Amino acid sequence: MDFFKLLTRSSKLPQKNKPVPTADAHPLPSAGQNANPQLFGRENGQSAKVLGKRKRTTTTPNAENDIPAELDFFGASSKPARPERAPRPAIVEEVDEEAGGLDEWKTVLRKHKVKLSLLTTEEGEKPSKKKKKKTIKEKDGKKPVAYVRPLSLFSQLSARYGVRKRLVRNVQEQGYDTPTEIQLAGLPLLLGEALAQDGGENVTGPVDLLAVAPTGSGKTLAFLIPVIHGLLKKKAERNGPRALVLAPTKELANQIVNECRKLALGTGIKVTLIKKGMRVGADGISLDLHEGSDEDSNEEEEEDKDESMPTTVKSDIIVATPMALVHALERKAQIATLPSVEYLVLDEADVLLDPLFQDQTLSIWNSCTHPNMRTSLWSATMASSIETLALSTIKERADDSITPTAIVRLVIGIKDSALSTVSHKLIYAATEPGKLLALRQLLHPSASTTSLRPPFLVFTQTIPRAIALHAELRYDIPAEAGGPARLAVLHAGLSDHARSNVMARFRRGDVWVVITTDVLARGVDFRGLNGVVNYDVPTSAAGYIHRAGRTGRAGREGGMVVTLYTKEDVPFVKPIANVIAASEKVAGKTDGVQRWLLDALPTPSKRDRKEVKQRGIEARRPGVKGAVISTKLPKQWKKTGDKMGDKKSAEGAKEKPKEIEFSGFD
Numbered sequence: 001m002d003f004f005k006l007l008t009r010s011s012k013l014p015q016k017n018k019p020v021p022t023a024d025a026h027p028l029p030s031a032g033q034n035a036n037p038q039l040f041g042r043e044n045g046q047s048a049k050v051l052g053k054r055k056r057t058t059t060t061p062n063a064e065n066d067i068p069a070e071l072d073f074f075g076a077s078s079k080p081a082r083p084e085r086a087p088r089p090a091i092v093e094e095v096d097e098e099a100g101g102l103d104e105w106k107t108v109l110r111k112h113k114v115k116l117s118l119l120t121t122e123e124g125e126k127p128s129k130k131k132k133k134k135t136i137k138e139k140d141g142k143k144p145v146a147y148v149r150p151l152s153l154f155s156q157l158s159a160r161y162g163v164r165k166r167l168v169r170n171v172q173e174q175g176y177d178t179p180t181e182i183q184l185a186g187l188p189l190l191l192g193e194a195l196a197q198d199g200g201e202n203v204t205g206p207v208d209l210l211a212v213a214p215t216g217s218g219k220t221l222a223f224l225i226p227v228i229h230g231l232l233k234k235k236a237e238r239n240g241p242r243a244l245v246l247a248p249t250k251e252l253a254n255q256i257v258n259e260c261r262k263l264a265l266g267t268g269i270k271v272t273l274i275k276k277g278m279r280v281g282a283d284g285i286s287l288d289l290h291e292g293s294d295e296d297s298n299e300e301e302e303e304d305k306d307e308s309m310p311t312t313v314k315s316d317i318i319v320a321t322p323m324a325l326v327h328a329l330e331r332k333a334q335i336a337t338l339p340s341v342e343y344l345v346l347d348e349a350d351v352l353l354d355p356l357f358q359d360q361t362l363s364i365w366n367s368c369t370h371p372n373m374r375t376s377l378w379s380a381t382m383a384s385s386i387e388t389l390a391l392s393t394i395k396e397r398a399d400d401s402i403t404p405t406a407i408v409r410l411v412i413g414i415k416d417s418a419l420s421t422v423s424h425k426l427i428y429a430a431t432e433p434g435k436l437l438a439l440r441q442l443l444h445p446s447a448s449t450t451s452l453r454p455p456f457l458v459f460t461q462t463i464p465r466a467i468a469l470h471a472e473l474r475y476d477i478p479a480e481a482g483g484p485a486r487l488a489v490l491h492a493g494l495s496d497h498a499r500s501n502v503m504a505r506f507r508r509g510d511v512w513v514v515i516t517t518d519v520l521a522r523g524v525d526f527r528g529l530n531g532v533v534n535y536d537v538p539t540s541a542a543g544y545i546h547r548a549g550r551t552g553r554a555g556r557e558g559g560m561v562v563t564l565y566t567k568e569d570v571p572f573v574k575p576i577a578n579v580i581a582a583s584e585k586v587a588g589k590t591d592g593v594q595r596w597l598l599d600a601l602p603t604p605s606k607r608d609r610k611e612v613k614q615r616g617i618e619a620r621r622p623g624v625k626g627a628v629i630s631t632k633l634p635k636q637w638k639k640t641g642d643k644m645g646d647k648k649s650a651e652g653a654k655e656k657p658k659e660i661e662f663s664g665f666d
C-alpha cells in the first residue's frame with residue numbers, strides 16, 4: 001500500500017479504481033481513509049454510522065498500525081509499493097427516507113454540535129429595526145437559535161435539491177458518502193433549504209453565510225458544491241467569471257482549483273487559477289504571460305509556461321489569492337469591476353480580512369457588483385472583530401445596490417478550538433539549542449517515546465529560520481533512508497515553481513518532512529499527515545489551531561502536535577496552553593498541559609498579544625542577534641554538540657518574500 005498517496009489531495013482526476021484504505025483501533029492518520037469523517041456524534045468513540053441509513057459499497061478498512069518499513073525514517077530508502085487496486089464502488093442513488101420533523105432535525109444537529117443563528121432575517125429588503133425586533137428575539141443576551149433539515153447522505157442531493165447527478169457522482173467517486181458536520185448543515189442551507197427558528201418565522205431563499213468549523217472538517221466541499229450547483233442550475237451567458245473563491249496562499253488556491261475540477265468533471269464548468277500576468281475583466285480572462293486554459297494541467301507539477309500571445313478565456317469559477325487578483329484587476333491604478341460574479345467565497349476569511357489583506361479583500365469584494373451576489377465566509381477561527389467587519393460589509397453593500405438577504409452564522413463544535421482527535425504536547429526546551437536537540441529526538445523513532453512518524457511538517461516563525469533549520473537537519477537523514485532529499489523547505493521566498501515542486505514531492509512521498517512557515521498553516525490538506533512540530537511557538541491561539549489542524553484531517557485519529565517553547569516564549573504561551581487544555585478537556589485527557597502549568601503561566605496583555613501576533617517573538621525576528629538557527633552551541637554544550645550545518649543556506653536566509661502573501665504575521 002502506498003501510504004504517501006494518503007498525503008495527497010491528488011491533483012489528478014479520480015481514477016477508476018481506488019486503493020483499499022486501511023486503519024485499526026489506534027491508527028495513524030497515514031493509515032488510511034477514515035470510515036467516518038465526522039468529528040462529533042460518534043458512537044463508542046469510533047467510526048459510527050450516525051446519520052440514518054448508509055449504503056456502503058466500499059470495503060471497510062483493515063488494520064495497519066505501525067510504521068511500515070518503507071516509511072522508517074532511518075531505514076531503507078526504497079520507494080513505497082504501489083497501491084492495490086480495489087473495484088470501483090457502485091454509485092447508489094439513495095432515496096430520501098428521512099424527511100423527519102423539526103424535533104428530529106434538532107436531535108441530529110445537537111448530536112453533531114451544529115449551531116445555527118440568524119444574524120439578519122430580512123430577505124429582499126433592507127433590515128429594519130422594527131422587524132429585527134420581531135424576528136430576532138434576544139434570549140438571555142444570546143442570538144436566537146435556528147435549525148435546518150440536515151443532509152444524511154450525499155446521494156440525497158439530487159432528490160432534495162435537484163443537484164445534477166453528474167455532480168453527485170463526482171462527489172461519490174471521491175469516496176465520500178456521509179457528509180461531515182459542516183456539510184450536513186451547510187449544504188442544505190446553501191442549496192435553499194428553509195431555515196426554521198425558535199419562536200420565529202421560517203426563512204427561505206438564498207443566504208449569506210459565516211461558517212466556522214474545525215480544521216479538516218470538509219469546508220471546501222461545503223462551499224464548492226452549492227457554487228457548482230448554482231452555476232449549473234441557472235444558465236447564463238459566459239463572459240466574465242460567475243464565481244470567485246479567494247484564499248490567502250497559492251498552495252491553498254491551487255488545492256481549491258484541483259478539488260473544484262474534480263467536482264465539476266463532465267459538467268462543462270471551467271475553473272481557472274489566477275496567476276501573475278493574467279488580466280481579469282467583465283469579458284473574461286486574458287493571458288499575457290502565462291497559459292490560462294490550464295484545465296487539464298496538474299498545477300503542482302506544471303512547468304511555468306511562457307506563452308506571450310494574449311488570448312481571452314471564458315471561465316465560470318476563478319480562484320485567486322487577493323494579491324494575484326488585485327494585480328489581475330488593476331487598470332491604471334483602478335480596480336476593474338466584476339459584475340458577473342454571483343458567488344463570492346472567502347476561504348480562511350479571518351486571514352483575508354486581517355489587516356494584512358484587508359484592503360485588497362475589501363476592494364475585490366466591492367468590485368463584485370452583481371445585485372444578487374451571495375457571499376460566504378469560511379474558517380476554523382473567526383475573531384469577533386472579523387465577524388463584525390464581515391457583517392458590516394455585507395450590510396453596507398445591502399444599503400447600496402446589492403439585494404439584502406438573511407445572514408446566517410453556522411458554527412460547528414466549540415468556536416476557535418483545536419481538534420480533540422489529535423494529541424497535543426507542549427514541551428519546554430529552555431533555549432534555542434535545546435529546541436534543536438528536542439527536534440532531533442523527535443525525528444529519531446528510537447530516541448524518544450514521543451517520536452514522530454513521517455510524514456510531518458515543522459513550522460518556524462520566519463523564512464530565515466526555516467531555511468537555517470533545513471540546513472541544520474538535512475544531513476541527519478542517512479543516505480540509505482533517502483538522504484537530504486527526504487527533507488525540504490517551503491516558504492514564500494521561493495519561486496512558484498520551487499514551491500509547487502516541494503508540494504508535489506511531499507504529496508508523492510518522496511519528501512518526508514517539510515520545514516515551513518505559516519504559509520502552509522492554513523487550509524492545505526495533506527490527508528495522511530502524522531504530525532506537526534511547532535519548532536517556533538505560533539504567534540496566536542488561532543495560529544496554533546490552524547497549524548495543528550494540518551493533521552487529523554476528516555476525522556482521522558492518531559495525529560500528534562508538538563510545540564517546543566523556550567524561556568522567551570513563557571510570557572506569551574498561555575493562550576496556546578489554553579487551546580490545548582480546552583481540546584484535551586473535550587477528549588477527556590490531561591497529558592498535553594497540566595493544570596499547574598496553566599496556573600503558573602502568566603497571562604499576556606492584549607497589547608502584547610497583538611504585538612506578538614503581528615511581529616512574532618522578538619528573539620526570533622529577522623536581524624535580531626541569535627535569531628538564526630545554528631549549531632553553534634553554547635560553550636557548556638560543545639562536547640555533545642552536532643557539528644553539521646550549512647552556512648551557505650543560512651546565508652540564503654536573508655531572502656525576502658516577493659509579494660504579500662500569508663506566511664505568518666512576521
Ligand SMILES: Nc1ncnc2c1ncn2[C@@H]1O[C@H](COP(=O)(O)OP(=O)(O)OP(=O)(O)O)[C@@H](O)[C@H]1O
Nearest residue numbers: 037176178179180215216217218219220523525554
Ligand atoms: N464527506 C467527506 N467524507 C470523507 N472525507 C471528506 C469529506 N469531506 C471532505 N473530506 C476530506 O476531508 C479533508 C479535509 O477537507 P477540507 O480541506 O475541505 O477541510 P477544511 O475544513 O477546509 O480544513 P481547513 O480548515 O484546514 O481549511 C480532505 O482530505 C477532504 O477530501
